[in-house]
Amino acid sequence: MNDLFATIIKEAIRRKIKSSESFDELKKEICGHFGVTAPRNANIRDFYEQSLALGNSKDFSRGRKKAELLLLKKILKSKNVRTLSGVAVVAVLTKQYPCRGKCLYCPTEKEMPKSYLSNEPAVMRAITVNFDPYRQVQKRLRALEINGHDIDKIELIVMGGTFSDLPKKYQYNFIAECYRAANNYSLDVRRLKNQRRRTSTLLREQKRNETAKHRIIGLTPETRPDTLDEKEINFYRELGATRVEIGVQSIFDDVLKRNRRGHDVAQTIKATKLLKNAGFKVSYHMMPGLLGSNFKKDLKMFKEIFSNPDFQPDLIKIYPCVVTRNSDLYKLWKLGKYKALTNKNAEKLICEIKKFVPPYVRISRLIRDIPATSIVAGPNISNLRQLIQNKGIKCNCIRCREIRGNYTTKDKITLNRIDYNASGGKEIYLEYVSPDHRKLYSVMRLRIASPYRRPTSTKKKTSDVNGFAVIREVHTYGKLLNLGAKNKNSPQHAGLGKKLIIEAEKIAKKEFNCQKISVIAGIGVREYYRNLGYKLKNTYMTKNI
Known part of the structure; x- marks a missing residue:
C-alpha cells in the first residue's frame, strides 16, 4: 500500500495538481491501473507526513519547491x-x-x-x-x-x-x-x-x-x-x-x-x-x-x-x-x-x-x-x-463574521469598539474588522471588574482580578498556524492579538486609572504573555501598567 501512496504523491507533484477534484481524478486513474480501490486522502496524507518526519521523502520531494509540497498538503486536508x-x-x-x-x-x-x-x-x-x-x-x-x-x-x-x-x-x-x-x-x-x-x-x-x-x-x-x-x-x-x-x-x-x-x-x-x-x-x-x-x-x-x-x-x-x-x-x-x-x-x-x-x-x-x-x-x-x-x-x-480562510494581505482592517454594562461591571469589546464589519479578524474582551474575592477557606490572598482590569479573551480567527509558524495568508500572522492587548492596556490605564491588568490566560499561552511583560501570579498573568 505504501508503494501506491508514494506513486500517487509523486505523480501529483509531477503534474502540479492544484485542486481536490484533479487529485481525485488522479487517484482513480492510478488505482484503476493497479486494480485497487482508491485510498482515503487521510491515509495518503498520513503516509506523506510520516515520510517527511522520518526523512524518507526524497523520492517525491527532491527538486520540488516548498510551495508545491505545501499545496499538496492543503489538497489532502479535509474539513x-x-x-x-x-x-x-x-x-x-x-x-x-x-x-x-x-x-x-x-x-x-x-x-x-x-x-x-x-x-x-x-x-x-x-x-x-x-x-x-x-x-x-x-x-x-x-x-x-x-x-x-x-x-x-x-x-x-x-x-x-x-x-x-x-x-x-x-x-x-x-x-x-x-x-x-x-x-x-x-x-x-x-x-x-x-x-x-x-x-x-x-x-x-x-x-x-x-x-x-x-x-x-x-x-x-x-x-x-x-x-x-x-x-x-x-x-x-x-x-x-x-x-x-x-x-x-x-x-x-x-x-x-x-x-x-x-x-x-x-x-x-x-x-x-x-x-x-x-x-x-x-x-x-x-x-x-x-x-x-x-x-x-x-x-x-x-x-x-x-x-x-x-x-x-x-x-x-x-x-x-x-x-x-x-x-x-x-x-x-x-x-x-x-x-x-x-x-x-x-x-x-x-x-x-x-x-x-x-x-x-x-x-x-x-x-x-x-x-x-x-x-x-x-x-x-x-x-x-x-x-x-x-x-x-x-x-x-x-x-457568522469570522474570516476563516478568506484572509488576504490586501484586506483593509479597522478597529471597532463596543462598550456595555454587564453583571455589575464594565465590558469593553474590541474587534478588528473589515470596514463594513462583515469580516471579523480578531477580538478582545476587557472587563473592569467589580470586586471578586477568593473564599476565606483558601490560603491564597485576594484574587488578582480584584479592583482592576481583566482581559477575558483574546482570539484571532482564520487558519490555525502552528506555534512559531509564519503564513502571510492567515490573520494569525498579522500580530492583531498583540495590538489588541496593547490597546486594552491603554484603555485600562487612561480611562479607568487602573494600575495593573490581568489575563485569564490558558496554560498553553502563558509563555506568549510572558513575552509581553506579564508575570504569573496565582493563576493569572498580571502586569503593572
Missing part, C-alpha cells in the same frame, strides 16, 4: 472548518456519574454520562476508550492530524453533564491526564499505541504544557448555575479553565420549575457575575421549546439575555428541546400533555434570534448533535445552520 476558527477543538467526556438534576427532558441512558446518548458522535468516540481522558485526547488529536489539521493550539471542551458534581479527585486527575496526553503527543504516537502509563500531577503537567509542542490554550467545563460559588470558581482556575458553559436553559422561573431544573434564575444571574468577575468567558446553553414555554416566550427570552445586564453571555449554544424515549418528558408527550417544537418553528425562531444577536456574542451551536433516529419529537434537522444561511438572513454574531 477545513475544524481549525478555521484559529484553534483545534478537542472534546472529551467524563464517565457516568450521578447528577443533582432531575430534569424532565433529560435522556437518562444506563452507563452514559447524564444527558448524553450512546449514539452521539462524541460519546461514541469516548466509549471506544472507556472514557479514558488520556486516550480520548490522543485519539482526537490523531484524527485531526491525519486529516491535515494543525494541532499545536488546542481548545479542550470537557463534556459529560455537570462537571462540578463529579468527585474532586476525579476532576483533578481527569484534567491532569488531558494535559499529559497533549504533552506526550508527537509523531511517534502513531507507532506507540500502548504507551507506558504513569501517574503525574496536575501542576507538573501544566508546567510542561506551557512550553509543549501541543498546548492547551483554553479549557471549558460544563456545569449547572447552582453549582457555582467562589470556591468552585477558584478550583476551576486551578484546573486551568478559561471558559465555563452553563446549562441555563430558560430565564423564567415558572418554566424552570415545570421542567424540574432544580434552580432558579437568580442562581443563573449570580453565577454569571461570579464568572465574569473572575475573568471567565461565559457560555449559555439555551433550550427553546420547553414544557410551559411557547414561541413568543422563547423569543422574549433571547431578547432578554442579550439586553439585560444581568445576563449578557459571551457565547450561546441553542439546543431546542427534543423528546427521547428514555426521558420523563416522553411519558407526557405520549399522553398528549406536551407538544414539541416543530422543525419549521425552530427554524423560524432561530431566524428571528439571528436578527438581533449582538456582535460581541458567538452562537456556537444551533442544534444539538443527537441522531435523528433517537428523537421521537422535536427538531431533528442536523443542517439547520445551512438552511438558515440559504435564506440570506444577516447575522452579526461572531461565528
Whole structure:
C-alpha cells in the first residue's frame, strides 16, 4: 500500500495538481491501473507526513519547491472548518456519574454520562476508550492530524453533564491526564499505541504544557448555575479553565420549575457575575421549546439575555428541546400533555434570534448533535445552520463574521469598539474588522471588574482580578498556524492579538486609572504573555501598567 501512496504523491507533484477534484481524478486513474480501490486522502496524507518526519521523502520531494509540497498538503486536508476558527477543538467526556438534576427532558441512558446518548458522535468516540481522558485526547488529536489539521493550539471542551458534581479527585486527575496526553503527543504516537502509563500531577503537567509542542490554550467545563460559588470558581482556575458553559436553559422561573431544573434564575444571574468577575468567558446553553414555554416566550427570552445586564453571555449554544424515549418528558408527550417544537418553528425562531444577536456574542451551536433516529419529537434537522444561511438572513454574531480562510494581505482592517454594562461591571469589546464589519479578524474582551474575592477557606490572598482590569479573551480567527509558524495568508500572522492587548492596556490605564491588568490566560499561552511583560501570579498573568 505504501508503494501506491508514494506513486500517487509523486505523480501529483509531477503534474502540479492544484485542486481536490484533479487529485481525485488522479487517484482513480492510478488505482484503476493497479486494480485497487482508491485510498482515503487521510491515509495518503498520513503516509506523506510520516515520510517527511522520518526523512524518507526524497523520492517525491527532491527538486520540488516548498510551495508545491505545501499545496499538496492543503489538497489532502479535509474539513477545513475544524481549525478555521484559529484553534483545534478537542472534546472529551467524563464517565457516568450521578447528577443533582432531575430534569424532565433529560435522556437518562444506563452507563452514559447524564444527558448524553450512546449514539452521539462524541460519546461514541469516548466509549471506544472507556472514557479514558488520556486516550480520548490522543485519539482526537490523531484524527485531526491525519486529516491535515494543525494541532499545536488546542481548545479542550470537557463534556459529560455537570462537571462540578463529579468527585474532586476525579476532576483533578481527569484534567491532569488531558494535559499529559497533549504533552506526550508527537509523531511517534502513531507507532506507540500502548504507551507506558504513569501517574503525574496536575501542576507538573501544566508546567510542561506551557512550553509543549501541543498546548492547551483554553479549557471549558460544563456545569449547572447552582453549582457555582467562589470556591468552585477558584478550583476551576486551578484546573486551568478559561471558559465555563452553563446549562441555563430558560430565564423564567415558572418554566424552570415545570421542567424540574432544580434552580432558579437568580442562581443563573449570580453565577454569571461570579464568572465574569473572575475573568471567565461565559457560555449559555439555551433550550427553546420547553414544557410551559411557547414561541413568543422563547423569543422574549433571547431578547432578554442579550439586553439585560444581568445576563449578557459571551457565547450561546441553542439546543431546542427534543423528546427521547428514555426521558420523563416522553411519558407526557405520549399522553398528549406536551407538544414539541416543530422543525419549521425552530427554524423560524432561530431566524428571528439571528436578527438581533449582538456582535460581541458567538452562537456556537444551533442544534444539538443527537441522531435523528433517537428523537421521537422535536427538531431533528442536523443542517439547520445551512438552511438558515440559504435564506440570506444577516447575522452579526461572531461565528457568522469570522474570516476563516478568506484572509488576504490586501484586506483593509479597522478597529471597532463596543462598550456595555454587564453583571455589575464594565465590558469593553474590541474587534478588528473589515470596514463594513462583515469580516471579523480578531477580538478582545476587557472587563473592569467589580470586586471578586477568593473564599476565606483558601490560603491564597485576594484574587488578582480584584479592583482592576481583566482581559477575558483574546482570539484571532482564520487558519490555525502552528506555534512559531509564519503564513502571510492567515490573520494569525498579522500580530492583531498583540495590538489588541496593547490597546486594552491603554484603555485600562487612561480611562479607568487602573494600575495593573490581568489575563485569564490558558496554560498553553502563558509563555506568549510572558513575552509581553506579564508575570504569573496565582493563576493569572498580571502586569503593572
